[in-house]
Amino acid sequence: MGKIILTGDRPTGRLHLGHFVGSLRRRVELQNSGIFDKIFIMIADAQALTDNADNPEKIRQNIIEVSLDYLACGIDPSKSTIFIQSQVAELCELAFYYMNLVTVSRLQRNPTVKTEIQMRNFETSIPVGFFTYPISQASDITAFRATTVPAGEDQQPMIEQAREIVRRFNGIYGDTLVEPEILLPDNAACMRLPGTDGKAKMSKSLGNCIYLSDSSEEVRKRVMSMYTDPDHIRVEDPGKVEGNTVFTYLDAFCRPEYFAQYWPDYSSLDELKAHYMRGGLGDVKVKKFLFAILEEMLTPIRERRKEWEKDIPAVFDILKRGSEAAREVAAGTLADVRRAMRIDYFDDAELIAEQSRKFQG
Numbered sequence: 257m258g259k260i261i262l263t264g265d266r267p268t269g270r271l272h273l274g275h276f277v278g279s280l281r282r283r284v285e286l287q288n289s290g291i292f293d294k295i296f297i298m299i300a301d302a303q304a305l306t307d308n309a310d311n312p313e314k315i316r317q318n319i320i321e322v323s324l325d326y327l328a329c330g331i332d333p334s335k336s337t338i339f340i341q342s343q344v345a346e347l348c349e350l351a352f353y354y355m356n357l358v359t360v361s362r363l364q365r366n367p368t369v370k371t372e373i374q375m376r377n378f379e380t381s382i383p384v385g386f387f388t389y390p391i392s393q394a395s396d397i398t399a400f401r402a403t404t405v406p407a408g409e410d411q412q413p414m415i416e417q418a419r420e421i422v423r424r425f426n427g428i429y430g431d432t433l434v435e436p437e438i439l440l441p442d443n444a445a446c447m448r449l450p451g452t453d454g455k456a457k458m459s460k461s462l463g464n465c466i467y468l469s470d471s472s473e474e475v476r477k478r479v480m481s482m483y484t485d486p487d488h489i490r491v492e493d494p495g496k497v498e499g500n501t502v503f504t505y506l507d508a509f510c511r512p513e514y515f516a517q518y519w520p521d522y523s524s525l526d527e528l529k530a531h532y533m534r535g536g537l538g539d540v541k542v543k544k545f546l547f548a549i550l551e552e553m554l555t556p557i558r559e560r561r562k563e564w565e566k567d568i569p570a571v572f573d574i575l576k577r578g579s580e581a582a583r584e585v586a587a588g589t590l591a592d593v594r595r596a597m598r599i600d601y602f603d604d605a606e607l608i609a610e611q612s613r614k615f616q617g
């Protein structure tokens with residue numbers, strides 16, 4: 257059996273650097289590595305609607321934004337299937353059956369659901385669809401028999417929940433579904449990239465994001481106003497690198513060759529950090545270096561986005577064809593699930609014969 261990737265994003269806004277280091281960059285590498293037989297990348301509009309039921313236009317507008325970000329980053333539709341969740345109706349049916357295998361208390365214990373409920377002030381009015389989205393996410397993953405889900409740390413409880421559903425299903429109905437594994441980012445800074453203000457996470461509502469589609473000027477402004485070490489007041493002062501957002505970003509984005517290219521005074525990030533900690537190195541210089549690195553990375557992404565923006569109908573065509581291809585695969589899994597669950601009445605010739613015998617004594 258092959259190695260298959262499924263992963264996705266909610267279309268609630270343009271994608272930012274947190275998405276990039278948390279999963280997007282990895283997807284492109286995996287896509288180009290050739291070690292996966294199939295790659296599915298899903299725009300999770302149905303999941304986005306679980307907490308945006310009253311704002312469908314927001315989701316509708318962001319389908320194309322997220323698609324453009326994917327294509328700009330190097331997701332190649334000839335190698336990866338990009339599709340829209342709501343266009344694969346089979347996913348709903350799978351979720352409906354999986355709901356029988358999960359308890360309310362198990363969902364209540366899901367740490368991601370817990371924090372999200374708090375963040376949205378949902379405590380007394382949780383939409384049922386939102387509460388059960390981990391089950392729907394298990395359908396997304398298992399419908400494509402995904403072995404591997406590249407995602408950020410926040411998705412770990414979702415994958416665990418999916419694995420439990422698979423084990424429960426296979427235990428009751430026989431070996432049918434594939435148990436997925438999460439593929440986490442390989443360094444701590446990428447695991448959870450803070451916002452430019454140093455807050456735990458990049459989030460649109462906090463206004464602390466750098467978007468992949470931001471202009472050079474927008475990126476420069478964000479970097480120059482980034483949170484550093486509040487006690488590093490004069491250049492001579494010793495500085496801290498832990499909790500210093502500029503250095504966290506360097507941990508996520510810096511490559512050794514960037515020193516020769518942009519700052520030959522240093523030969524490694526460790527050397528740069530040591531100088532900052534000793535004192536005598538100002539924030540502005542470090543920020544300029546970070547800006548140069550981000551520009552090196554973002555310029556080709558921006559340019560590719562501009563190209564795709566010129567042909568929006570082609571992007572919709574990619575989504576349409578991707579959704580059709582995804583639907584075919586999901587239908588295959590659903591047929592297996594129905595057979596395993598003994599609800600494949602009209603496809604089972606033996607059933608009619610067996611029931612006839614039973615009633616004819």
Ligand code: TRP
Nearest residue numbers: 262263264265266300303393396
């Ligand atoms: N929950 C994911 C997010 O918040 C999006 C998502 C939906 C997803 N279905 C998925 C991710 C399946 C990985 C696999 O971004």
